[in-house]
Amino acid sequence: MYNSIQLNDNIYWLGVNDRKTHLFENLWPLDNGVSYNSYLVVDEKVALIDTVEKSKIDEFLSRIEEIIGKRKIDYLIINHMEPDHSGGIKEILKLHPDIKIVGNKMTFVLLTGLYNITTNHLLIAEGDTISLGEHQLQFFMTPWLHWPETMMTYEQHTKVLFTGDAFGSFGTLNGGIFDDELNMNFYIDEMRRYYSNIVAKYSKMVVKAMEKLQGLEIKFLASTHGPIWRSHIDWVLKLYTSWASYQAEKGVVIVFGSMYGNTEQMADIIARRLSEKGIRDIKIYDASRRHLSYLLSEIWHYKGLILGSSAYNGGVFPPIENLTRKLEDIEIKDRLLGTFGSSGWNKAGVKGLNKWAEEMKWELVATSPETKGAPEKNSIEQCIQMADAMAERLHELYPEI
Ligand SMILES: Cc1cc2nc3c(=O)[nH]c(=O)nc-3n(C[C@H](O)[C@H](O)[C@H](O)COP(=O)(O)O)c2cc1C
Ligand SMILES: [Fe+2]
Ligand SMILES: [Fe+2]
Structure with missing residues (x-):
C-alpha cells in the first residue's frame, strides 16, 4: 500500500x-x-x-x-x-x-x-x-x-x-x-x-x-x-x-427446475403475460444453473415469487427442493407466491411445492398450473390466469410504479 x-x-x-x-x-x-x-x-x-x-x-x-x-x-x-x-x-x-x-x-x-x-x-x-x-x-x-x-x-x-x-x-x-x-x-x-x-x-x-x-x-x-x-x-x-422487515420491490422472480424443458416453457409463458400486464422487473432463473446465493438475493429483492418444478422421483426437482428448504431456514416472509410444473403421471412437483407453501403459511395468488408433459391448452390458460393474478396484486400494492 x-x-x-x-x-x-x-x-x-x-x-x-x-x-x-x-x-x-x-x-x-x-x-x-x-x-x-x-x-x-x-x-x-x-x-x-x-x-x-x-x-x-x-x-x-x-x-x-x-x-x-x-x-x-x-x-x-x-x-x-x-x-x-x-x-x-x-x-x-x-x-x-x-x-x-x-x-x-x-x-x-x-x-x-x-x-x-x-x-x-x-x-x-x-x-x-x-x-x-x-x-x-x-x-x-x-x-x-x-x-x-x-x-x-x-x-x-x-x-x-x-x-x-x-x-x-x-x-x-x-x-x-x-x-x-x-x-x-x-x-x-x-x-x-x-x-x-x-x-x-x-x-x-x-x-x-x-x-x-x-x-x-x-x-x-x-x-x-x-x-x-x-x-x-x-x-x-x-x-x-x-x-x-421483508419489504421488497415491485417485480417477479420465476425460478424453475426442469429436466427436459416442459416446466421451463411454462415459465416463459407466465413471464410474457406478466410483461403484457405491465410488470417491468421479471427475472427467470434455472435453479440447476444459478447458484442458490443469487436466487436468495433476487427473492429478497422482489415481492413476487413463482416457483416451478417438474416431478422427480415422487417429489420436487432437487435444486428447487433445496431452494425451498433454504427459504424455510431463513424464514422469509411476505411474498406473493405462485407455483407451477410438469409431471408424467402424479403431479408430485407441484404437490410438493404447495405442501411447502402451506407449511410456510404462504397464500398462492392463483391455482397452480400443472401439465402432463408439455404445456397444453388448459395449463397454458392457468399460466395466464396466474400471471394476471400476480400482476394485479402487484399493481394494487405498488400503484405508483
Ligand atoms: C428421473 C425422473 C424421475 C421422474 N419422476 C416422476 C415422478 O415421480 N412423478 C411424475 O409424475 N413424473 C416423474 N417424472 C416425469 C417428469 O416429471 C415429466 O416427464 C415432466 O414432464 C418433466 O418436465 P420437465 O421437462 O420440465 O423436466 C420423472 C422423470 C424423470 C426423468
Ligand atoms: Fe464477516
Ligand atoms: Fe460473520
Missing part, C-alpha cells in the same frame, strides 16, 4: 481484498471476491478493531506497521469472532503480548473454543466505554448479527460506528473505499446477496439493532466487508431496515 487511508482524524482503514477464495464459508460464491475490513484508532492509546482472514495476515501486519511502526497496540476490539475477522488474533497477540482483548461474555467463549486464547481478556458490557485519549470507544451489544457474540463499537469523537458484518457486502474494494467513490449499484446487489445469504435468518435481531442505533449521530458506518458509508448513511440505514 503506497499510502494509508484515514476515515477521519487518526482512524485508519486496514481492509484487505480476497480475490482467491472461491466460496465464502465454503458455501457462497465469491465471483467478485470480498474484502475483510479492519480499523486502527491511533491516539494516546492504540486500538485495533477486528482483524482479517488468516491468509491475509502478512499484508495486514505490514499495513499496521506502516502506520504505527514498532508502537504497541493497547486494545484489540472484537466485534465478531467468525474466522474471516478473528484469523489474525493469534498473530496480534504474539506481537503485542500485553494487549487487552476486548469482548463480551460470548466473545470469550468463542475465543477460547476457536483459538484456546484464555488470557488478556477485557470483559465489557452494553454501554461501557474505553478512553484512548481524545477518542472514546463505546460498545453496543447487537447479538445474533449473525453470531451470538456480535457487537458494535462507536467512536464518540469522530462518530464512526464499527458495525461488524452488518452493512457488509461481497465484492472486493477496487480502488474506491467510501460510498461516494464507488458505483453503488454493484455494491447494493452484492450487499443484498450478503444480507440474504448470511444475515437474513436473523432479521428480527437486525430490526432490534437498528432501533438501538436510532438517535446515535453517525458520520461513518464502517463494516467488516465492502464499502464504508459516509455520504448516504440515512439512505443505507433505511435500506437495511427495509430488508430486515
Whole structure:
C-alpha cells in the first residue's frame, strides 16, 4: 500500500481484498471476491478493531506497521469472532503480548473454543466505554448479527460506528473505499446477496439493532466487508431496515427446475403475460444453473415469487427442493407466491411445492398450473390466469410504479 487511508482524524482503514477464495464459508460464491475490513484508532492509546482472514495476515501486519511502526497496540476490539475477522488474533497477540482483548461474555467463549486464547481478556458490557485519549470507544451489544457474540463499537469523537458484518457486502474494494467513490449499484446487489445469504435468518435481531442505533449521530458506518458509508448513511440505514422487515420491490422472480424443458416453457409463458400486464422487473432463473446465493438475493429483492418444478422421483426437482428448504431456514416472509410444473403421471412437483407453501403459511395468488408433459391448452390458460393474478396484486400494492 503506497499510502494509508484515514476515515477521519487518526482512524485508519486496514481492509484487505480476497480475490482467491472461491466460496465464502465454503458455501457462497465469491465471483467478485470480498474484502475483510479492519480499523486502527491511533491516539494516546492504540486500538485495533477486528482483524482479517488468516491468509491475509502478512499484508495486514505490514499495513499496521506502516502506520504505527514498532508502537504497541493497547486494545484489540472484537466485534465478531467468525474466522474471516478473528484469523489474525493469534498473530496480534504474539506481537503485542500485553494487549487487552476486548469482548463480551460470548466473545470469550468463542475465543477460547476457536483459538484456546484464555488470557488478556477485557470483559465489557452494553454501554461501557474505553478512553484512548481524545477518542472514546463505546460498545453496543447487537447479538445474533449473525453470531451470538456480535457487537458494535462507536467512536464518540469522530462518530464512526464499527458495525461488524452488518452493512457488509461481497465484492472486493477496487480502488474506491467510501460510498461516494464507488458505483453503488454493484455494491447494493452484492450487499443484498450478503444480507440474504448470511444475515437474513436473523432479521428480527437486525430490526432490534437498528432501533438501538436510532438517535446515535453517525458520520461513518464502517463494516467488516465492502464499502464504508459516509455520504448516504440515512439512505443505507433505511435500506437495511427495509430488508430486515421483508419489504421488497415491485417485480417477479420465476425460478424453475426442469429436466427436459416442459416446466421451463411454462415459465416463459407466465413471464410474457406478466410483461403484457405491465410488470417491468421479471427475472427467470434455472435453479440447476444459478447458484442458490443469487436466487436468495433476487427473492429478497422482489415481492413476487413463482416457483416451478417438474416431478422427480415422487417429489420436487432437487435444486428447487433445496431452494425451498433454504427459504424455510431463513424464514422469509411476505411474498406473493405462485407455483407451477410438469409431471408424467402424479403431479408430485407441484404437490410438493404447495405442501411447502402451506407449511410456510404462504397464500398462492392463483391455482397452480400443472401439465402432463408439455404445456397444453388448459395449463397454458392457468399460466395466464396466474400471471394476471400476480400482476394485479402487484399493481394494487405498488400503484405508483
Ligand atoms: C428421473 C425422473 C424421475 C421422474 N419422476 C416422476 C415422478 O415421480 N412423478 C411424475 O409424475 N413424473 C416423474 N417424472 C416425469 C417428469 O416429471 C415429466 O416427464 C415432466 O414432464 C418433466 O418436465 P420437465 O421437462 O420440465 O423436466 C420423472 C422423470 C424423470 C426423468
Ligand atoms: Fe460473520
Ligand atoms: Fe464477516
